Amino acid sequence: MMKAAVFTHIGQIEIEDIQKPVPKSDELLIHLKACAICTWEQRVYQGVNKVELPFIGGHEMAGIIEEIGPEVDTCKWHLGDRVVIGLLNSCGKCHYCLNGQQGACENFDHSKFVGGLPIRGMGGFSEYLAVSPNNVFKIKGDISFEIASLTEPLSCVVHSVERGEVNFGSDVVVIGAGIMGMLHLLLLKRKSARVIVSEPDDERRKLAVQLGADEVIDPLKEDPVEKVRLLTDGRGAEAVFITTPLSRIATQSIYMSGKLGKIIIYSSYHPDVPVEFSPNLIHKKMISITGTANSNISDFEKSIRLLSYKQIDPSIFISGVYELAECKKALTEAIKPENFRVIMRI
Ligand SMILES: [Zn+2]
Ligand SMILES: [Zn+2]
Known part of the structure; x- marks a missing residue:
């Protein structure tokens, strides 16, 4: 027994x-x-x-x-x-x-x-x-x-970041600084992205900065869409990772995205409240919206290596x-x- x-x-x-x-x-x-x-x-x-x-x-x-x-x-x-x-x-x-x-x-x-x-x-x-x-x-x-x-949660974030196809020096937004947002931040910094973290909690924003966030936004005090535009010379971000399960944030991310931007919906939604978006905006800005869930054997293998060799702590x-x-x-x-x-x- x-x-x-x-x-x-x-x-x-x-x-x-x-x-x-x-x-x-x-x-x-x-x-x-x-x-x-x-x-x-x-x-x-x-x-x-x-x-x-x-x-x-x-x-x-x-x-x-x-x-x-x-x-x-x-x-x-x-x-x-x-x-x-x-x-x-x-x-x-x-x-x-x-x-x-x-x-x-x-x-x-x-x-x-x-x-x-x-x-x-x-x-x-x-x-x-x-x-x-x-x-x-x-x-x-x-x-x-x-x-x-x-290893398992990190493997899901490895999968997410790879779906975002982030390039060196890209302006990237991570919405939410719970453990999943923070793991996104750590991996994205390893990819030399410029990471902007949006998070309402003061302590978590401070920790995000300690962990390498280049910019932080308090969405309760400033308009996160305006702030992202301001920080990116008006263009918007090349990738937006959503780790916060609020449907309205999914809408917001479309406005944060620049031309050819990628939106990666990492979180699951409880309740799953439908949102409206402008198809024309997606069309004109050529935005890709994708989901990510779970991970594959290859993500597990990458994740255990990242942890074992202390690339990610x-x-x-x-x-x-x-x-x-x-x-x-x-x-x-x-x-x-x-x-x-x-x-x-x-
Ligand atoms: Zn899990
Ligand atoms: Zn199967």
Whole structure:
């Protein structure tokens, strides 16, 4: 048997003893060491994301190989290897998966059974998972499991920034300075962009400047569209990344964009309030609007390298670390708006 933190009802998470997974002959048994609590799990806990309960959350996970199935390539995988797990919700077989777009998987399902667990869910809030090596990525340096658990969120931002096709020296706006906005900022600075961050919270704006933001805008005190135009000699930005789930900001971003600009809608919307926009403006300015969600195997590989080789240091975003037994406290802390990421140590 093993311990898992299980969502049992809305607003309830309990430690339960459940059957420990047994790896199949082509699987690895991973002893999880850390799992970060994503906004997705916070929404499950709050009843915003509807899932069939009971449910085991957690998809930002890192651990250690504890058992190797007899058919697994032992030249590549060794007992004690430190790893992260990813993309358990993609099928690996559909049109998109086979074209390297696992994040767009046709059978993407948060609520399937994964990792040999007897309860549905993403599985990270448990002690062990049995998974295919295809879902396992090696940590390459001495970074902590807590840092490594941020591979998944960083991989989603890698995917987003690549969809933005940002060039050296581009004027880029990031709307929102939560952890996702901040990770955009860090990656965009690595791309030598000039990054303008729009964020109403004073502390977060200060932190954005510390982390390399070239300009910051307080959208409560100044008109962000006017400010972006002013900062870009009237042109508007070459790319606008939206990490704030407010529909009106999606409209605003169209006016922030310059000619040939790209708008990348990173956040999801709850509620999903439709907005109006001027098709003529899109036409005349030749603006591209695109969404981004999830990530692919290639993004995971890039993300674990960025973290392992310390090209990106997200340690400032770890707002708290709690033991699995303290899962209630961990969820409560994770939901507090002033916190970035809270991690469960397993
Ligand atoms: Zn996540
Ligand atoms: Zn698929």
